[in-house]
Amino acid sequence: MQSFDYMTPTRLIFGKGVVEQLPEVMTGYGKKVLLTYGGGSIKKMGLYDKVKELLSDFEIYELSGIQPNPKYDPSVLDGVRICKENDIDVILAVGGGSVLDCSKAIAAGAKYDGDPWDLISYKVKAQAALPIVDIITLAATGSEYDPGGVISRTETNDKIGYVDPLLFPAVSFLDPTFTFTVSKKQTAAGCADAMNHIMEQYFCEDSTLLNDGFMEAALKSLMINAQKCLENPEDYTARAEMMLCCTYGCNRIYSLGNSQSGWPCHGMEHALSAYYDITHGEGLAIITPRWMKHILSDKTVDRFVKYGINVFGIDASLDGFEIAEKAIQATHDFFESMGIPMHLRDVGIDESRIEEMAQHVADNEGLENAWAPLLKEDIARIFTDSL
């Protein structure tokens, strides 16, 4: 078991109707609020009006139009400018992980005199950040319970995971009913994203009985509950349990004491969505089984055996490699069963930039130090296998 230093100070307020507590919670952080959100979905569902009504005593500024794979320019830059010009006290992010990720970069940038990219690229360490409160409307990234955000810079094809303990949300409101209107496509992609977060922690050299059981339970729960959500989008219990499984995704609680895996699928997928702006969870779903197949070896097989038996109930009496291969196929089949397109070509990616993307990943993601090390050739092979 590995040593660790862990803290997650975020307050989770979870359940139907909890957003009624918003004014009371926000009062603790000040009167001048930057409200951040994406497209029109929070307006369509009535949440935008609800928030404005609840915060009628606050001075609200707005940053809208934050996109999936949120962009440094214009979203982060605009948000920082609004915060500085108006002396904002607190950011209220309403939406999915992209809105919240973008808001984290804004929170740090608002308290920094230079170019916010200095912070995101780790050239400069942030000294302070605005407090962030969020209302999550999509179960997927776990950004509501972690100190990181992923920001894309289009002109350089960079997609960087920016992590700093200053960026934990102060309070996350999680109302499963706000996810009732999430589309089948986004429900499936969110499930795949959350499952991959867990796999990125599960497939490593050194784990514990405790963490393995916790993660296997979360994977099974995600599969069962996502299917229920797809069948009946207003199944409260299924939406709620899926939401909590996602929330735990990236704050390390699933794997305290585990050795590092290197998060290889995220490293590779970041290139795909930086170059092609695809849906992150779909990119992960496509890559994951090909990555698994590529790294299956004498060294890794035992983890796949455990995964296959405990998550998919594969017959433990079979040969190890046979169990592993069945587990990899079952992973693929589950993603496919949710309606996820399982080939890069299905999401508009062909072979033309594979070498370039593989080089970008090899240069930037440190995957040569992953549990199963990946060099440029491995990455290109996995991309090609995913076509």
Next chain:
Amino acid sequence: MQSFDYMTPTRLIFGKGVVEQLPEVMTGYGKKVLLTYGGGSIKKMGLYDKVKELLSDFEIYELSGIQPNPKYDPSVLDGVRICKENDIDVILAVGGGSVLDCSKAIAAGAKYDGDPWDLISYKVKAQAALPIVDIITLAATGSEYDPGGVISRTETNDKIGYVDPLLFPAVSFLDPTFTFTVSKKQTAAGCADAMNHIMEQYFCEDSTLLNDGFMEAALKSLMINAQKCLENPEDYTARAEMMLCCTYGCNRIYSLGNSQSGWPCHGMEHALSAYYDITHGEGLAIITPRWMKHILSDKTVDRFVKYGINVFGIDASLDGFEIAEKAIQATHDFFESMGIPMHLRDVGIDESRIEEMAQHVADNEGLENAWAPLLKEDIARIFTDSL
């Protein structure tokens, strides 16, 4: 799934040698330290000298002799007095859960003008508390990661669980090597305590696949690792995993979204150790299987079936009640296998005060509202069955 409002701001610094970071961590809280500890064990293992050496630049006051089932008088009262007289900045608790529990009551009492019992008995809500740092030397209570402490007042046979969000430790140092010298008796009692914390959250009306899997994994991990610790007290990996399973015990992370169980075994055991000052974990181990047997019914059987199959691997094709009864027997047998005395008579408790204790529990613990409601007659019956 139930609504919840959850936050655990404590920082966990976990691993061999982490206590070297103590001076750096303590500097954040001030120079005047109240060092709290129990008997001589931290001196015998060299930790007392180590801490004094690490904190040679600090002004240290001491409160020693804190007992298991820590006492309001003299420990809490003495600690509060020292803090007030010397304007203490921070409490450093070194020891097991009792030392830390006592330190939490002192931390609140030090910032309150009246009788600290007003706070512990919930007559007055604390407005502030001193920060607490701890170094845990026993894997058991989880006090290092929760906002509660249990305080005994001898003259009234009260043993009260005092909980307030102000009482989360700021930082908990967890070095598994500090538990190498824990006796077999205390290792077993710690395991039983931690297992019961989980059972108190597992046996309820409404749970999730996620929480069930997490808790079942923790129960299995505790059983396997405690046995390893008993066989080889210096098995680092086993001590480490047992420690983390214990740490999660009482901060609700095992059961976010579950309905309330009422914590019946703790309610009953608090009377036993208040009246007879027995080892808390042993009291729990004795009561738990008798409580299980007493509440087994058509209403509760399905939870016991799940527990029996997933924790003990009992044949799922058997009749439900047969599985439940086997699971209860397996629980008893596991505790016994660790060398725990499994009858109240073994720990010096006879029938003479059972009625009085049962009345005390019925009057104070609210167990009529537990998942499986317990009235005075039920409590007396469980005590009698445990003799």
